[in-house]
Amino acid sequence: MPSYRAPVKDTLFVLDAIVDLQGHAGLPGFAAATPDTVAAILEEAAKFCEEVLAPLNLSGDIEGCTRHDDGSVTTPAGFKAAYAQFVEAGWGTLMADAEYGGQGLPYVIGMVMQEFLSSANMAFSMYPGLNDGAQAAIEAVGSAEQKHKYLPKMVTGHWTGTMNLTEPHCGTDLGLIRTRAEPQADGTHKLTGTKIFISAGEHDLNDNIIHLVLAKTTGAPDNVKGISLFIVPKFIVNDDGSLGARNAVKCGSIEHKMGIHGNATCVMNYDGATGYLVGEEHKGLRAMFIMMNAARLGVGIQGLAQGELAYQNAVAYAKDRIQGRALTGAADPAAKADPIIVHADVRRMLMNGRAFNEGARALALWGALQVDLSHKAATPQARQQADDLISLLTPVIKGYFTDKGYEIATESQQVYGGHGYIREWGMEQFVRDARIAQIYEGTNGIQAMDLVGRKLGQNGGRGTQAWLALLNGAIADSKRDERLGFITAPLEKAVGDLQASTMWLLQNGMANPDNAGAGATAYLHMMGIVALGHMWLLMAKASFAALDAGSDDADFHNAKLITARYYAARNFADVAALRAKLEAGAETMMALPVAAF
C-alpha cells in the first residue's frame, strides 16, 4: 500500500524563505496568517490528508464511480464520509471571502492545501477543487444576488460547482460550441446541449451542484463572441435558500478514463434546463477565463502533488528493497544485498524528483503570493506587477509542472522495477492520475501558445521584463556570495539563452507565426527550468543564511543545499538544447505535406 506524508516542514520553510509570509503581515488577510496559526493549519491539514484521504486513494481508483439508470452517480466507498469531514472541518472556507463565510486567509495557504489534498487523493480533491473555480467566476462576474444566493453554500462545500465548457466536437476552440440558451419571459434561459468531460458533474457527496455552463444565446454570433456564461443548478435554489425543483440537467454517462477514477467525469445533458446568466451576455469567455486561470494554477499543483507522492513512495521502496551491491563495495556486508538506494541510477531518479518537487513547491507558493499581491498589495503598481508576473507564469506552472510531474511519477515508478507496474503498489495509479494534468484546462501545447503568443508580449512585454529583472537582480545579488557560484553561474547562462530565445521568437515569430508555434513548448520548458532555478538560488541563499545564523536544523539546510547543487548540475544544460531546438524553427516541422503523413 502506498503512503503519504504531507511535506509540512518544507512548506513552512518556503513560506518563510521564499514567500516571506510574515513580511506581508500588513496586507488584508495576512495578519491572521501568523506563523503559529499557519503551522497549526498545516498540521491539521496534513493529518486530514494523511489519515482520511490518502487511505481512500487506491481503493477509490479500483472501485471508481458508478452511474445508475436514473443518472445519479455513486462515488467510491468512503468518499462521502470523507467529504462530510472536509465540510465539517471547514477546509473549503480557508481562502474564501469573509462576506460569504470564508476565513479570508491568503491564497498562498489555499495553494498549500491544494497540494496536500491532491497528493493524498487527486480524484477526491477535484470535487472541492472544481468548486473553487466556480466560486471564483461567480465572485468575479456574478450579481450581488447571485453571490449571496450561491457562494455561502459553495464556500462551505454544502454545494459544489462545476465548469461546463467542452462539447464532443470542441474543446480548445470554444467558438464552435453548440449549446443553446433561449431567453424566457422571466429573465431566465432554457439551456439545451451536451457537455463532455465534466469533472464532478454528478455525485452523491452533497446536496446540490452548481453548474457553470457556456452557451450561445438565441441570435448570438456563432463564434467566441457569442458565448455567455450561465449558472445551472442541479436543484433550483429558491429565494429563501431552500432547494426547489430538480433541473433538466442529467449525467448521461461516465467516461472510462486512464486515471482519476474516483472522480466522476460526466457527459452532461442539458434538456431545456433553467439557467441564469452570469455577468454580461456574450462575455462568457472572459468570465470563464477567470475560472480558468485559477484552475490552471491548481492543475499545475496537481503535477507537483503527484510528483511528490510518487517520490515519497519511491524513496521508501529504495530504502527497503534489497537487491545487488553498491558499485563502490557492499554498503551492508552483513546482509545478502544492499538496499537499492545505494545505486547511482536509482539516486538519479530520486534526486530528480526531490529537486523538482522542492523547486516547484517554492515557485507555486511564490506564484500564489503574486495572486494575493495582485489583489491586496498596497500600491496599484505593486498590484499590477504581481498580476503581470502571475499572468506570465501561469502557463509555465500549468505546463511545466504537469509535464515534469508525469515524468517524476514515471521515474519513481521505475524505481520499483516490475512491482511498479502492479496495481497494489500504487505507483502506476500516480502515473495515470498525473497524466490528465497535462491535458485538461488547456493542453500543455495550448499553455505554450498562450505563453509565447500572448503572455510574452502582453502590455509591451511588461511582465516578461519585470520577471527578467527579478532574475537578473537575484543573480547580481548572489554574485556577492561565492558559495552560490554553483548555481549563479549556470543560471546566468540559462537566462542568457532564454533572453536570446525571446529575441529569436520576437524576430522570427513575426516573419512566420509558425516559428512561434514550433518553439512554444521548448520555450515553456526553458522558462520552467529557469524559474525553478531562480527558486533554488533563493532557497540556497536562505539555507546558507540559516546555517550562518547557527540554525538548529543544520541537517535540513544541508540537504537543501545538496539538492540545490544537484538541480544546478543536472538541469541547466537542457536550456541550451531547448534553445537550439527552438531556433531550428518551423521549417522542417511544417514541410511534410499533410497527405504524406
Place this chain on the structure above:
Amino acid sequence: MPSYRAPVKDTLFVLDAIVDLQGHAGLPGFAAATPDTVAAILEEAAKFCEEVLAPLNLSGDIEGCTRHDDGSVTTPAGFKAAYAQFVEAGWGTLMADAEYGGQGLPYVIGMVMQEFLSSANMAFSMYPGLNDGAQAAIEAVGSAEQKHKYLPKMVTGHWTGTMNLTEPHCGTDLGLIRTRAEPQADGTHKLTGTKIFISAGEHDLNDNIIHLVLAKTTGAPDNVKGISLFIVPKFIVNDDGSLGARNAVKCGSIEHKMGIHGNATCVMNYDGATGYLVGEEHKGLRAMFIMMNAARLGVGIQGLAQGELAYQNAVAYAKDRIQGRALTGAADPAAKADPIIVHADVRRMLMNGRAFNEGARALALWGALQVDLSHKAATPQARQQADDLISLLTPVIKGYFTDKGYEIATESQQVYGGHGYIREWGMEQFVRDARIAQIYEGTNGIQAMDLVGRKLGQNGGRGTQAWLALLNGAIADSKRDERLGFITAPLEKAVGDLQASTMWLLQNGMANPDNAGAGATAYLHMMGIVALGHMWLLMAKASFAALDAGSDDADFHNAKLITARYYAARNFADVAALRAKLEAGAETMMALPVAAF
C-alpha cells in the same frame, strides 16, 4: 476505435537501403528471402496483424485474463481463435531451424514480424514472443533429446514457452533466488518455489506450456554461481511425444497490471514439480542470458511498435479533428475551423513520432542483421564483429527504444486532447502497454549499467571501436555529398561528444564507479540519438540516390528526406546536454545521506 496499418512500405525500404537483404543472398537462409518472397510474407503478415489481431487489442485490454479456482486461465475473447490462426499460418516458424520444422528465414524477417505483431496487439504478441526466447535457450544449451522432444511443437506454437526468473524478493539480483531443485534417482529434479511476473505463465491458447525455470540445486552455492536452468512442462511429455501427467506447477494468481491486460502475468507455484536440467548444472544464468539477449531486442521492438501504433492514430486524429485556425491564416476557409495538423505544436508531436519510428525501425533491422551475421557471416572475423556490434547495441535498443516508445505514445495521446484520456480511443492503452517495456527484461537502468559497465569496455572496447569506426566511416563518406551536410555536420559533432563522454567515463568511472552509474542512463540516450542519427544519414543517402536515379516514388523519398532533416534539426542538441549531465558526475547525486531522504 483505434486502427493499425503495418508499415510494409517503409520496412521494405529499410530491408533494401539499410539491411541490403539481397546483398547477403549468399548466406544460409537469406537465399530464400528474395524480394518477392519477403514482400509476400510482409503483406500476409500485415493482413493477419491488421485484420485479426488489431481488432482484439482494445477489447482484450478491457476484458483482461481470468484465473479460475483450479488455476486455469482464460484469455480474452477472440485470443484463442486468433492464436489458432497464428499456428495454422505457421507464423511461429519463420526464423526457426529447419531441423525442428522451421522455415530458417533470416532473423531480420522475424524482427519485422515482431514489430507488426506487437503494434497490432502487444498483449497477444507476448504469447508467441516468450515462446521464441524459450526456444532459443533450449536450442543453445539443451541436449539433442530435449531439442527433438520440445522444439518442433514449440516452433509451430502448439506448445508455448515461458521464462521463470523473478521471485517476490528478487528480480535483478538473481543470486538471491530461493526456488530449490532436488535431484531424483531417475535423473530428474523436483522444483519447489514461487516465481512472479511470469508472462504467459498460464493460458488456454494451446496444449502445453514449457516453463524454463531458474532454481538452485541441493547443495549449490547460494549465489549466482549456484543457479541452474530447468525445463518444467505443464504436462509431462512422454517419450513418444504424447502428453502425460499434469505437473505440480500452477498459476496461483494473475497480477493486476497497468497494461498488457490481455497477457496473463502469473504468480507460478512450483510444488515439487518435475523438472529437467537444461545445460550444465550451475550454469543456468548463462543459459538464461541467451534467452534474455534475444528477449531484450524483442522488448526494444515493443517500444518502437507502440510508438508506431500511437503515431498512426495521432496522425489520423490530427487530420480529422477540426479545431482553431492555422496561425498563418485559415487553411480551410470554407470550414468552421482547420484540422489540428495545421498547428506547429501538433506537427512537433507527430514529427517526433515519425522521426523516431522510422529511425528506430532502421536500427532494429540493422541490429537484427548483425544477429544473423553473427551466426552466418562467411568469416570468423565478420561473425565476431557482428556479434560485438549487437552486444554493444542490445542495451541501447532495449533502453532507448522503450524510453522513446513511451514518450512517443504519450505525445501521440496528447494530440487527442481530452479524448486521449478516454479508454474508447485506445491511446491511453498504448501508453500503459508501452510502459512495461521500460521495466521488464532488465529495467532501463540495468540496461544502462550493462552498456557502461560491461559492453563499452568488453574485449578491450572492441565493439565500441568497431561501431565508432562505422560511424566515422559513414560521416567521412557522406561529406562528399554536400546535400547531406544538414545531418553529417551535427552527427559528427554528436559523435565527438559521445567520444568525449566515453573517455570521461573511462577515466572517472575507474576513479569512482558511481561516476559510471551516475552517467549511465545519459550515455545510453546519447548512444541512442547517435545510432538513430547514423541510420537517418544512411536513409537520407539512399533516398537521394533513389531520387537521382529517377525513382517513381519521389513522394516517399522526399518525405524521408524531410523527416531526416527534422531528426537532424531537433535531436542532436540533446547529446551535448546529456554530455554535460554525464560529466557532472556522481558527487551531487550521492551526497545526500540516506537518512535525509
